[in-house]
Amino acid sequence: MGLLALGTALSWHESRSYNDRLKTEGIEQLLAVFKAASKRDNDTLFWGDEIEYMMIEYDDSEKNAMLDVNDDCILKILNTDDLPVCNANDVHFHPEYGRFMLEATPLKPYEGYAGNYVEYNMNKRRFVAEKKLSEITEQKSKARFGFLTLSVFPRMGCDEFINVPNMWNHKNSASRSLFLPDEVINRHIRFPTLTRNIRTRRGEKVCINVPMYKDHNTPKVDDSIYERDCFSPEDQESALASKPGFIYLDAMGFGMGCSCLQATFQAPNIEMARYLYDAFVNFAPIMLAASAAAPAFKGWLADQDVRWNVISGAVDDRTPQERGVPPLLPKSNKNGFGGISEEAQSSSKRIPKSRYSTVDLYLGGNKFFKRSYNDTEVPINDRVMNRLMENHIAPLDFDLAKHFAHLYVRDPLVIFEEDLQQDNQTSTNHFENIQSTNWQTLRFKPPTQDATPENKKVPGWRVEFRPLEIQLTDFENAAYSAFLYLLAEFFLTFSERVNCYIPMSHVWENMDRAHHRDAVLEAKFFWKDRFDGSDDCTAKEYSINEIFHDEKNGIFSTFIIPILRHKRFISKTWEELKNSSDHVRLFHYLKLISDRASGKLPSTARFFRDYILSHPDYKHDSKISKTINYDLLEMCDRITHLDDSRNEVSMFLGQEIGDYITNNVLFTYR
Ligand code: ADP
Ligand code: MG
Ligand code: MG
Ligand code: MG
Ligand code: MG
Ligand code: MG
Structure with missing residues (x-):
C-alpha cells in the first residue's frame, strides 16, 4: 500500500x-x-x-x-x-x-x-x-x-x-x-x-x-x-x-x-x-x-x-436497530436508526455481527x-x-x-x-x-x-x-507464519482427499471460546474426528493440546507431519528436524507452537499476566500502574532483541529455544 x-x-x-x-x-x-x-x-x-x-x-x-x-x-x-x-x-x-x-x-x-x-x-x-x-x-x-x-x-x-x-x-x-x-x-x-x-x-x-x-x-x-x-x-x-x-x-x-x-x-x-x-x-x-x-x-x-x-x-x-437493541439515548437516536437516511430506513434489517x-x-x-x-x-x-x-x-x-x-x-x-x-x-x-x-x-x-x-x-x-495475535520476537512471528505456510501447502497439495468442514455454528462458538482466559489450556473446541475424504462433518470437543497433538486427528499428525514427509524433510516425526542439516530452525518453530499448545510454555498472554500479578507495585486491584507497564515493556524490549542477560528469553520461550535463538541469530540488531 x-x-x-x-x-x-x-x-x-x-x-x-x-x-x-x-x-x-x-x-x-x-x-x-x-x-x-x-x-x-x-x-x-x-x-x-x-x-x-x-x-x-x-x-x-x-x-x-x-x-x-x-x-x-x-x-x-x-x-x-x-x-x-x-x-x-x-x-x-x-x-x-x-x-x-x-x-x-x-x-x-x-x-x-x-x-x-x-x-x-x-x-x-x-x-x-x-x-x-x-x-x-x-x-x-x-x-x-x-x-x-x-x-x-x-x-x-x-x-x-x-x-x-x-x-x-x-x-x-x-x-x-x-x-x-x-x-x-x-x-x-x-x-x-x-x-x-x-x-x-x-x-x-x-x-x-x-x-x-x-x-x-x-x-x-x-x-x-x-x-x-x-x-x-x-x-x-x-x-x-x-x-x-x-x-x-x-x-x-x-x-x-x-x-x-x-x-x-x-x-x-x-x-x-x-x-x-x-x-x-x-x-x-x-x-x-x-x-x-x-x-x-x-x-x-x-x-x-x-x-x-x-x-x-x-x-x-x-445501528441499534440493526443490532436489535434499544438506543442508549432515544432522544438523540430516534427509533435507533442512527445515521441511516430516512429513505434507507425502511430497508434496514437486523445484522447479527x-x-x-x-x-x-x-x-x-x-x-x-x-x-x-x-x-x-x-x-x-x-x-x-x-x-x-x-x-x-x-x-x-x-x-x-x-x-x-x-x-x-x-x-x-x-x-x-x-x-x-x-x-x-x-x-x-x-x-x-x-x-x-x-x-x-x-x-x-x-x-x-x-x-x-x-x-x-x-x-x-x-x-x-488474519486472526493471529502478534508476538514479541521475530522468531515467534516467523514460527507462526511457517506453521501457517505448511498448512497452506498441505491443503493445496492434498485437496482431493482432505475434508475440513464442520458446521459454521461450531466455528462461531469456537471463536467465542478462544477469548477465554487461558483458553489455550482450559477451553474445549469443536474439532473434527477425521479429516479423510468421507463426508462426515461431525465435530467433538477437544482441548488445544489434543487438537495439536492427538495421534489420530491432531494438527501435527494430520497436516504438519504429512506435508513435511511429502517435502522429504522428515521420514517419521517432526522432531527429526532437530538433527537435520537444513531445518533446525523449523524444528524450533514447531517446538514453540507445540509447547505452547501443550502448556509446557506459557502463552504470551499468560506470561504478561503473571509478570503483572507478581510485580511489587501490583495492588491486587487488577490495575496496571505506570511503573508496572514500564517494567513490562522494558522486559519486552529485551526479549524482542534477544537480550537474555536476565534470563527472560529463556523463561519466556524455554531454555532449549532460548539457547538456540540467542546462539543462532540470523541478523544482529544492535
Ligand atoms: P493487505 O493489507 O490488504 O492484506 P498488504 O499489502 O499489507 O495487503 O499485505 C499483503 C501480503 O501479501 C504481503 O505480505 C505480500 O508480500 C503478500 N503478497 C504480495 N503478492 C502476493 C501474491 N501474489 N500472492 C500471495 N501473497 C502476496
Ligand atoms: Mg496490510
Ligand atoms: Mg490493510
Ligand atoms: Mg494492518
Ligand atoms: Mg492484511
Ligand atoms: Mg490493525
Whole structure:
C-alpha cells in the first residue's frame, strides 16, 4: 500500500447518498474481475506476512513507557527518501490506524517454502525501522525510543499513555472518547473520517465491555469512567453503556490500535483458493487461542486473553436497530436508526455481527462442501445476490455470490470525492471500499481486471489468514507464519482427499471460546474426528493440546507431519528436524507452537499476566500502574532483541529455544 493518496473524504451525511451507487458499481467491478480472471490457473504459491509495530518512548526518569505519536513522519521517510534502502533490503512499510503504528511486509512475496528467510526479512524490517526512528528522535530528545510488536498496549487510554503533554488540551471530535484523544489516530484523513463515520452511522459512540479480571481488591466497576460535558450527547452515553465488572472502552482506537500478524497465500486458481479458505475457517479460532497475547486493556487486567472482540466492537457501525437493541439515548437516536437516511430506513434489517468478525460463510465450490454447513443467520444484499448470479458478464454460483452479497450488507465507511468516478472495467476502487472494510478472520482476495490467465505479473486469487495475535520476537512471528505456510501447502497439495468442514455454528462458538482466559489450556473446541475424504462433518470437543497433538486427528499428525514427509524433510516425526542439516530452525518453530499448545510454555498472554500479578507495585486491584507497564515493556524490549542477560528469553520461550535463538541469530540488531 505504501503511502495513501491525499483527497477529500466525505462525512457520513455527505457520503451516504452515494452508498447505493458505489455498491452497484463495486459489483460491476467485481464482475469484470471474474470475467478476466476466473480461468487463471497454475499460479505459484506466493505468500507473505504482515507485521504491525508500535512506536514506544521510554521515559526513564518518570518510569513511564508511552506510545510515540510524534514520529509518524517515519512512514513518509521510509516511502520516499529511504525507499531505496527499503527496496535494497526487500522490505516495505505501510500505514496503520494508529499514529504510533507502522506495518511492514516483505517487498516481494516469498515463493513457496522460504526457510529462515522469513525471519531474516522480519529482522531487517525491524532493523530498518528502528534505525530510522533513532535517527529521527536523537536530534530532538534524549529519551529512548523503540518498536515493539505488542498485540495491545496495556495502558492504552490511561493518563500519560501518549507522549503529548496535557493531552486533554486537545479536542477529540473524531472519536469523542472519554479516554483516547484523537492524537492516537493516523493523521491521514482516511482514519479520522473512518472513526467519525462509524460513530455517526451507528448513532452512538462505539462500546466495548471487556470482562475484568477479578482479584481481591478489584473495584466492582470501571472507575476510570468520569463525567464530562464536552460532547453532547456522547458524554452522556458512557454511564449507560458501561457494565459493572467490565472494562469500558469507547473508541475505534482501542481496537484498531491493536497489532496482529497476518499472512496471505496465493492459490493456483479460484477453485483452490475457495478450498483453502474453507479449510482455514476452523483454524482461525484455534490459532487465535494458540497465539493469545492480549491480557490487558486500558490499564486493567482483563478476564480474557485476546484482542479480537475488542476490535470487533471498536468498528461496529451497526445501528441499534440493526443490532436489535434499544438506543442508549432515544432522544438523540430516534427509533435507533442512527445515521441511516430516512429513505434507507425502511430497508434496514437486523445484522447479527459486526463487520469485524469471524468468517460468516464457507465459499464452497468443491466436492466436500454441503450448503447445510452454512448453518448460521447471515443476511445478504438481495440486489447484489441477483446481479452476481444473473448477468451476461460472469455469472457466479450461489455460494460464492452469497459470500459477496453478505459483504455488501455493509455500507461504505469512507468515500473520497475524487474517487467517485471510476472506470469499472479497470478500477476495483468501489469493490475494495466494501471488501476491505469487511474485516473477517479470513479474507478471500480476488485479483484485478488485468489478472488475465496470461498475465502472471499481477497477483491471482489469494486467501489471507488474519486472526493471529502478534508476538514479541521475530522468531515467534516467523514460527507462526511457517506453521501457517505448511498448512497452506498441505491443503493445496492434498485437496482431493482432505475434508475440513464442520458446521459454521461450531466455528462461531469456537471463536467465542478462544477469548477465554487461558483458553489455550482450559477451553474445549469443536474439532473434527477425521479429516479423510468421507463426508462426515461431525465435530467433538477437544482441548488445544489434543487438537495439536492427538495421534489420530491432531494438527501435527494430520497436516504438519504429512506435508513435511511429502517435502522429504522428515521420514517419521517432526522432531527429526532437530538433527537435520537444513531445518533446525523449523524444528524450533514447531517446538514453540507445540509447547505452547501443550502448556509446557506459557502463552504470551499468560506470561504478561503473571509478570503483572507478581510485580511489587501490583495492588491486587487488577490495575496496571505506570511503573508496572514500564517494567513490562522494558522486559519486552529485551526479549524482542534477544537480550537474555536476565534470563527472560529463556523463561519466556524455554531454555532449549532460548539457547538456540540467542546462539543462532540470523541478523544482529544492535
Ligand atoms: P493487505 O493489507 O490488504 O492484506 P498488504 O499489502 O499489507 O495487503 O499485505 C499483503 C501480503 O501479501 C504481503 O505480505 C505480500 O508480500 C503478500 N503478497 C504480495 N503478492 C502476493 C501474491 N501474489 N500472492 C500471495 N501473497 C502476496
Ligand atoms: Mg496490510
Ligand atoms: Mg494492518
Ligand atoms: Mg490493525
Ligand atoms: Mg492484511
Ligand atoms: Mg490493510
